[in-house]
Amino acid sequence: MTRLIGILVGLFFTVAVLWAFVTGAANYIAEPPAATAEHEFHRHPKELHLSSDGPFGTFDKQQLQRGFQVYKEVCSACHSLNHVAFRDLAALGYSEPEVKAIAAGFQVPGVDPNTGEETLRPGTPTDYFPKPYPNDIAARAANNNAVPPDLSLMAKARHNGPAYIYSLLTGFQDQPAELLKEFPEAKTPTGLHYNPYFANLNLAMAPPLTTTDQVSYGDGTKATVDQMAQDVSAFLLWTAEPKLEKRRQTGWPVLGFLLFATVLAYLAKQQVWADKKGKKG
Amino acid sequence: MSFPWANEYTPSHPVMKWVDEKLPLPRFVYNAVGAGYPVPRNLNYFWNFGVLAGFCLVLQIVTGVILAMHYAPNALVAFDSTEHIMRDVNWGWMLRYAHANGASAFFVVVYLHIFRGFFFGSYKAPREMIWLLGVVIFLLMMATAFMGYVLPWGQMSFWGAKVITGLFGAIPVIGEPLQIWLLGGYAPDNASLNRFFSLHFLLPFVIAAVVILHIWALHIPGSSNPTGVEVKTESDTVPFHPYYTAKDGFGLGVFLILYCAMLFFLPNALGHPDNYIPANPMSTPAHIVPEWYFWPFYAILRAFTADFLFFPAKLMGVLAMFSAILVWFFLPWLDNSPVRSGHFRPLFRKFFYVLMLDVLVLGYCGGAPAAEPYVMISQIATAYYFLHFLVILPIVSSIEKPEPLPYSITEAVLGSDDKAALKPAS
Numbered sequence: 001m002t003r004l005i006g007i008l009v010g011l012f013f014t015v016a017v018l019w020a021f022v023t024g025a026a027n028y029i030a031e032p033p034a035a036t037a038e039h040e041f042h043r044h045p046k047e048l049h050l051s052s053d054g055p056f057g058t059f060d061k062q063q064l065q066r067g068f069q070v071y072k073e074v075c076s077a078c079h080s081l082n083h084v085a086f087r088d089l090a091a092l093g094y095s096e097p098e099v100k101a102i103a104a105g106f107q108v109p110g111v112d113p114n115t116g117e118e119t120l121r122p123g124t125p126t127d128y129f130p131k132p133y134p135n136d137i138a139a140r141a142a143n144n145n146a147v148p149p150d151l152s153l154m155a156k157a158r159h160n161g162p163a164y165i166y167s168l169l170t171g172f173q174d175q176p177a178e179l180l181k182e183f184p185e186a187k188t189p190t191g192l193h194y195n196p197y198f199a200n201l202n203l204a205m206a207p208p209l210t211t212t213d214q215v216s217y218g219d220g221t222k223a224t225v226d227q228m229a230q231d232v233s234a235f236l237l238w239t240a241e242p243k244l245e246k247r248r249q250t251g252w253p254v255l256g257f258l259l260f261a262t263v264l265a266y267l268a269k270q271q272v273w274a275d276k277k278g279k280k281g
Numbered sequence: 282m283s284f285p286w287a288n289e290y291t292p293s294h295p296v297m298k299w300v301d302e303k304l305p306l307p308r309f310v311y312n313a314v315g316a317g318y319p320v321p322r323n324l325n326y327f328w329n330f331g332v333l334a335g336f337c338l339v340l341q342i343v344t345g346v347i348l349a350m351h352y353a354p355n356a357l358v359a360f361d362s363t364e365h366i367m368r369d370v371n372w373g374w375m376l377r378y379a380h381a382n383g384a385s386a387f388f389v390v391v392y393l394h395i396f397r398g399f400f401f402g403s404y405k406a407p408r409e410m411i412w413l414l415g416v417v418i419f420l421l422m423m424a425t426a427f428m429g430y431v432l433p434w435g436q437m438s439f440w441g442a443k444v445i446t447g448l449f450g451a452i453p454v455i456g457e458p459l460q461i462w463l464l465g466g467y468a469p470d471n472a473s474l475n476r477f478f479s480l481h482f483l484l485p486f487v488i489a490a491v492v493i494l495h496i497w498a499l500h501i502p503g504s505s506n507p508t509g510v511e512v513k514t515e516s517d518t519v520p521f522h523p524y525y526t527a528k529d530g531f532g533l534g535v536f537l538i539l540y541c542a543m544l545f546f547l548p549n550a551l552g553h554p555d556n557y558i559p560a561n562p563m564s565t566p567a568h569i570v571p572e573w574y575f576w577p578f579y580a581i582l583r584a585f586t587a588d589f590l591f592f593p594a595k596l597m598g599v600l601a602m603f604s605a606i607l608v609w610f611f612l613p614w615l616d617n618s619p620v621r622s623g624h625f626r627p628l629f630r631k632f633f634y635v636l637m638l639d640v641l642v643l644g645y646c647g648g649a650p651a652a653e654p655y656v657m658i659s660q661i662a663t664a665y666y667f668l669h670f671l672v673i674l675p676i677v678s679s680i681e682k683p684e685p686l687p688y689s690i691t692e693a694v695l696g697s698d699d700k701a702a703l704k705p706a707s
Contacts, residue, residue: 002614003675010671013604014664016589016597021660023587028653055546083364149558153364156549157557199567240557243367243374250375251545258541262534265527272527276322276519 037186041179043196045163046170050234058245059238061093066217067235068092070228073215074208075151078143081129083152084239091242099125106130144191146204155233155240162233167197169229172207284503286515288316313500319518320525321506323694327401328504328525329532330394335492336533337387342485344380345429348373352432354478356471359434360559378548384426385551386540388574391419395609400633402509402621407502409613414495416609418488423575423606425484428477430572431469435556440569442469442477448582448602451595468562508693509621510686516698517690568650576647577640580659581605581666583651601663608670615670618678620686628681632673639665 051060068089071081086103094102103123108130110121123130132148133139139147155161175194180187188194192202209225217223237244290308292298301308311317351370353362366373395415398404404412427445431438446469450460465472503512512518519525543550551573555566571579585598592600608615616629623630639662646659692698 002611003617006608006611006615006671006675009604010667013601013667014672016592017584017601017660017663017667019589020585020587020594020597021657021664024653024657024660028657033653083361083368088368153557157554159554161554247374247378247545247548251541254541254545255538258534258538262531262538265531265534269527269531272523276524 035182037179037183038200040182041176041196041201042199043167043171045160045167045197048163048166048230048233050162050230050237052234052237052244055248055251057248060234062219062221063231063234064092064238065094066215066219066221066228067231067233067238069217070209070215070232071151071235074228075232076129076132078132078139078148078205079151080131080133080148081152081239082131082150083128085126085128086123087125088242092238096125103127144204148205151236151239153240155237157240161240162237164197165236166229166233168195168203169207169209169232170226171195171197283312283317283500284319284512284515284518286518287312287319288520290315290317313496314526315522316520318500318503318521319512319515320504320521321512321517321690322519322524323506323508323690324504324525324528325507326528326532327393327397327507329529329536330390330397332529333390333532333536334387334394336536337383337390338485338488338492340383341380341387342489344376344383345482345485348376348380349478349482352478354432354475356434356474356560359432359474363433375544378544381552382540382544382548384429384572385543385574386536387422388426390536391422392574395419396637399636400623400630401505401507402616402618402623403505404613405616405621406613408499408505410498411495412613413610414491414498416606418491418495419609420606421484421488421491425481425488426572426574428481428484430556431474431477432481433556434474434560436558436560436564436566437553437556437569439469439560439562440566441571442473444569445571446473448599451593451599453596469560505621506690507622507624508687508690509625510688510690510693513689514691570648573644573648576645577643578602578605578647580643580647580655581663583647583656584660584663586656586660601667605666608667612670612674616674616678618681618683620683625684625686626677626681627684628677629674632669632677635665636669639669 051057051063071079086099086106089099089102090096103125106123106127106129107120108123108127110119111117112119133142136147154165158164172193172195175188186201188202192204193206194201195203209228212225213223214225215223215228221227241247290301290305290311292301292307297307300306308317348366351362351366351373353359363377366377368374370376398412398415427441431442442464446460446464449463450456452459461467463473464470465476506512553570553572570576579602582598582602585594585601588594589597618626618629620626623633642662643659643666646655646662649655687693689698
């Protein structure tokens with residue numbers, strides 16, 4: 001009886017899903033899905049090699065400092081870095097007085113100790129990076145109705161994050177002629193900027209890195225657009241995964257120990273089973 | 282409850298004697314997972330996954346309880362508190378990655394445990410109750426994992442919660458009020474997050490309780506084995522300890538190596554990048570996908586794209602998705618072949634491998650965007666899934682001619698069994 005009901009229920013679901021298949025296939029043949037500009041012209045990120053790549057990789061602190069400089073002088077005008085505190089910058093190789101000086105260079109929200117009024121004061125190492133806009137409405141108003149996203153986790157919030165950031169920053173270009181020929185309605189609207197590495201090809205952000213030496217690096221590295229884009233990608237990988245080095249440094253001894261313990265466990269198992277071995281293990 | 286030749290617990294130390302008289306807990310442990318539990322001597326490595334699943338449950342409870350000390354289940358700060366754990370809590374990054382990857386590891390071992398059961402007919406009499414309790418555990422795990430994924434309150438958390446609770450909205454008449462009642466609002470918000478946190482903390486302990494019943498039920502007939510032939514004599518078994526504690530110890534080592542490799546070197550490989558974007562009710566992600574362990578069932582849900590008879594497509598999808606798991610409850614009665622092990626069932630074995638492939642295809646389609654060709658492929662795969670359990674298994678078990686079974690486990694292992702001489706001529 002169970003099996004009879006089972007067979008009927010099974011056939012019910014099978015027929016229903018095959019009916020969906022037939023309907024779907026008929027629709028597909030009648031109206032094949034139209035190609036879209038996003039599908040045809042969107043590109044995967046370019047290759048980016050960082051010193052932190054691979055299971056043994058570590059951050060290049062010099063590069064992180066340069067990337068921080070790019071963030072501070074360019075990106076921070078519009079993008080927040082909510083999850084990073086000034087004290088965290090010590091990990092980039094800055095000394096304590098340097099961290100204090102960096103923090104003091106930012107104005108953060110505070111409270112006047114005499115009047116209790118909200119005011120601005122110089123930052124201290126325990127403060128977090130201040131937001132460029134008081135709220136999303138202000139951010140939208142200043143950026144053609146788009147909110148510049150927080151950058152703390154950007155390198156983990158996109159597939160292949162650091163390479164994506166690098167590609168996006170260096171990928172602004174004119175719309176290809178063949179795109180306009182094939183999809184005339186996909187012309188980049190006024191106020192947006194064409195970039196094949198962006199999911200829907202047009203983003204509100206204007207190219208932020210445009211000229212060599214837009215930022216003056218203190219370590220003598222030539223600040224080409226490509227170099228600045230690489231540096232800020234490396235920096236944002238650090239802001240997204242500050243424990244990356246510690247994680248790998250912990251992982252190796254853990255794996256080493258487990259390998260050793262597992263070999264011992266295997267030998268113990270062999271010894272315990274020695275008197276029970278049959279014709280097959 | 283056990284075999285007559287099981288070792289008896291005989292405490293020698295006076296303190297242990299005293300404890301045994303007042304509360305025979307050591308005796309209980311000895312009989313459950315010690316030298317007092319005789320186990321078939323021929324278990325292969327597929328029998329390691331029960332112990333590994335138990336380990337994963339403990340791992341999730343320990344890491345989860347500590348994470349709960351630092352996490353704040355409030356929609357305003359949940360995302361930030363997760364980042365606080367990742368950045369400021371000592372070893373917080375390791376706890377969170379251990380917990381997130383621990384969920385994946387738990388599902389890996391449980392899926393292997395379930396497919397072990399499918400192949401070796403572990404669900405058959407007299408072990409139906411073990412199987413039924415196992416399916417209950419799996420359902421509880423799915424609910425727990427789903428609610429856990431909501432807690433970081435990222436984009437996939439929010440939209441996953443919206444889609445999954447939206448499934449209840451497909452139920453006729455009561456669907457919409459039910460959905461609002463489940464969420465505590467019209468969309469996932471603070472009320473939903475709070476109750477999901479509360480239940481996510483509670484359910485693992487319910488799972489632990491059902492696990493105890495699962496093991497209790499196991500100890501009545503004793504463990505199954507790769508031949509599917511029941512234990513006949515003492516020479517068919519070995520005591521659980523030290524034989525299987527040693528074997529499980531080695532298995533645990535191999536498991537931990539793979540798990541820690543993920544945890545320390547690819548901690549985000551199984552997650553979705555969108556969950557590092559804070560939840561935003563105003564912005565729908567391009568592709569809403571659940572965690573990988575739900576993909577096969579998600580593919581079944583999405584395969585029903587057309588209304589059928591009186592059933593709207595959405596309702597069919599929801600019914601099918603739940604039925605895909607509920608059908609496992611009836612497995613002991615759908616498959617009535619007297620032979621348990623797939624090793625001796627040539628026809629069943631072929632269909633079993635097709636099912637394995639089918640579930641992998643469903644999984645792949647469930648993780649892919651809801652576009653062609655994935656939808657059509659998942660429709661064919663869904664059809665096979667239901668045919669396999671509800672049509673093919675009952676028919677195969679009736680028409681199949683099984684291969685000859687060994688007389689006993691001892692004969693299967695050693696090639697001969699002294700007692701086999703006594704077996705009646707067939």
